Amino acid sequence: MGALVSQVWTARSSRAPRLHFAPDPAKVLVRSPGVTGSEAGEESNEALDEFIAARCPTLCREFSPPWWLFNGHLQTAYAVMGDFSKIDRVEYDRTLLRTLDGGTIGLDATPPINECELPEDTPIVIVLHGLTGGSHESYVRAILAPACTPVEQGGLGYRGIVVNFRGCAGVPLTSPQLYSAGHTDDIRVAVMHIANRYPRARLLGIGFSLGANVLTRYLAEEGTHSRLAAGCAVACPWDCVRNAAGLEDQWLHRTVYAKAMAQNLQRLLARHAEAIAKFPEHPLATILPEVLNNRSMSLTQFDDKVTCIAGGSSPPFPFPSAWDYYAWASSHEILVKIRVPFLALNADDDPIVQVLPIEAGGNPYVAFAVTEKGGHLGWFEKVQSTGEIRRWVRHPILEWLKATGEDLVVKDRQIKSLHIVDGFLKEVGRDDIGCKEVEGGGHVVGVEGEEGLLAGL
Structure with missing residues (x-):
């Protein structure tokens, strides 16, 4: 082809x-x-x-x-x-x-x-x-x-x-x-x-x-x-769908890369915890404690909890799941x-x-x-x-x-x-x-x- x-x-x-x-x-x-x-x-x-x-x-x-x-x-x-x-x-x-x-x-x-x-x-x-x-x-x-x-x-x-x-x-x-x-x-x-x-x-x-x-x-x-x-x-x-699946489906990639990227995102959010707390009605503030306390989160899990609800303006956000967000965010087809x-x-x-x-x-x-x-x-x-x-x-x-x-x-x-x-x-x-x-x-x-x-x- x-x-x-x-x-x-x-x-x-x-x-x-x-x-x-x-x-x-x-x-x-x-x-x-x-x-x-x-x-x-x-x-x-x-x-x-x-x-x-x-x-x-x-x-x-x-x-x-x-x-x-x-x-x-x-x-x-x-x-x-x-x-x-x-x-x-x-x-x-x-x-x-x-x-x-x-x-x-x-x-x-x-x-x-x-x-x-x-x-x-x-x-x-x-x-x-x-x-x-x-x-x-x-x-x-x-x-x-x-x-x-x-x-x-x-x-x-x-x-x-x-x-x-x-x-x-x-x-x-x-x-x-x-x-x-x-x-x-x-x-x-x-x-x-x-x-x-x-x-x-x-x-x-x-x-x-x-x-x-x-x-x-x-x-x-x-x-x-x-x-x-x-x-x-x-x-x-x-x-993003197929590459995220590649990270999730392979032990090394899931254990090393997906977790490392998720940990970076968690640490970034932790630095802004006080700022996020100023918006108590937003879903991000509600989910923040659970996200920061998860020590084994993968990138897809982070995106499922955080990015699909706070990664952009509405519409199209929020998305039902990380996979729906990945399908929308991908750039290969456009x-x-x-x-x-x-x-x-x-x-x-x-x-x-x-x-x-x-x-x-x-x-x-x-x-x-x-x-x-x-x-x-x-x-x-x-x-x-x-x-x-x-x-x-x-x-x-x-x-x-x-x-x-x-x-x-x-x-x-x-x-x-x-x-x-x-x-x-x-x-x-x-x-x-x-x-x-x-x-x-x-x-x-x-x-x-x-x-x-x-x-x-």
């Missing part, structure tokens, strides 16, 4: 990523890479596979993990247990946004204004983190550190903004609504705010794990109205609706994400790259020149960001206008969502993470 709807590149090395495209990849308008002077304005149409071949060479090269990180379990374990505090240091300026329902999300922008002031048209990388992560996560910093380093120092010179979900990374919980893999309105209002603040900047989205699922759903829902010019989904869970260049990156040996929709519904805008090794948010390799262990995946992601941030020509997008209503920024014609800046925030040091939570998930 896949051979009928996918065009697959076979590289010389079996360790190079497998690249999947639709039979007739979308044509994208591009500037010739590296062209300067009088020819800088030249534009041409390229098929998406040609665009990637010319600008993302790492996707055609071998990825070889160190001998001692030879499978997905070890790669994932190193992502969680490794010490990344001395590399990829990133500092941020935090802005807090209040949503119409009373919730709060945190936007962490880098480089901080006291370090340098970038031109208003500087491309912006908008990042969505994983399950209980934030701007401190090593996988986030591995991309933003080089992406936001000045060009003269070898970086891309971009601006980075991490959208920290409600209650994550020190963001206060100010409503009983949490976040989830399927709820997109928080990223929607965050992008509205960023677009309003930087109207001349190109916006590029990248999501990791749960955040990749949110990004995929957002881009699919927006279609031709997307304010993001391109997207990149890293270790996306895609079919992947076909994305209408901007989109790169998906997954590893075959990811113990958390075991089912991949490489056919992407035949969507010509999607390039799907699958590595043989890499685990979940790992992809660690040994840098031969220094002996350091770093993430290989930063190379293709940075190449993709540079290509879509500088070479891609974006025209004729159907972007809806924004306006202020009662102090809230809203889209014209949609009154149910909006945001405004509130007091708080400040300076954030990216290597100072959420103590007590397992990193890398």
Whole structure:
């Protein structure tokens, strides 16, 4: 079946990523890479596979993990247990946004204004983190550190903004609504705010794990109205039903991964117990003691008790069960609706994400790259020149960001206008969502993470 709807590149090395495209990849308008002077304005149409071949060479090269990180379990374990505090240091300026329902999300922008002031048209990388992560996560910093380093120092010179979900990374919980893999309105209002603040900047989205699922759903829902010019989904869970079943049905996965993720979520909720108690009539407050006292909870059990009732606005929340929530939140079936260049990156040996929709519904805008090794948010390799262990995946992601941030020509997008209503920024014609800046925030040091939570998930 896949051979009928996918065009697959076979590289010389079996360790190079497998690249999947639709039979007739979308044509994208591009500037010739590296062209300067009088020819800088030249534009041409390229098929998406040609665009990637010319600008993302790492996707055609071998990825070889160190001998001692030879499978997905070890790669994932190193992502969680490794010490990344001395590399990829990133500092941020935090802005807090209040949503119409009373919730709060945190936007962490880098480089901080006291370090340098970038031109208003500087491309912006908008990042969505994983399950209980934030701007401190090593996988986030591995991309933003080089992406936001000045060009003269070898970086891309971009601006980075991490959208920290409600209650994550020190963001206060100010409503009983949490976040989830399927709820997109928080990223929607965050992008509205960023677009309003930087109207001349190109916006590029990248999501990791749960955040990749949110990004995929957002881009699919927006279609031709997307304010993001391109997207990149890293270790996306895609079919939440089948991947959750994979975690539940295997002893190791259920005992290690499903419980570790549930424990992270329980610890995150415990930090906000006092805030949740301010909403005694909400089901979340009622169920909280039982959830916090369960020492053997799995991810599905947590989602059944918490996420399916508090993971987003009503409707569609609440859901009858975690499995109903998973069916709704999955992104594999709506992947076909994305209408901007989109790169998906997954590893075959990811113990958390075991089912991949490489056919992407035949969507010509999607390039799907699958590595043989890499685990979940790992992809660690040994840098031969220094002996350091770093993430290989930063190379293709940075190449993709540079290509879509500088070479891609974006025209004729159907972007809806924004306006202020009662102090809230809203889209014209949609009154149910909006945001405004509130007091708080400040300076954030990216290597100072959420103590007590397992990193890398």
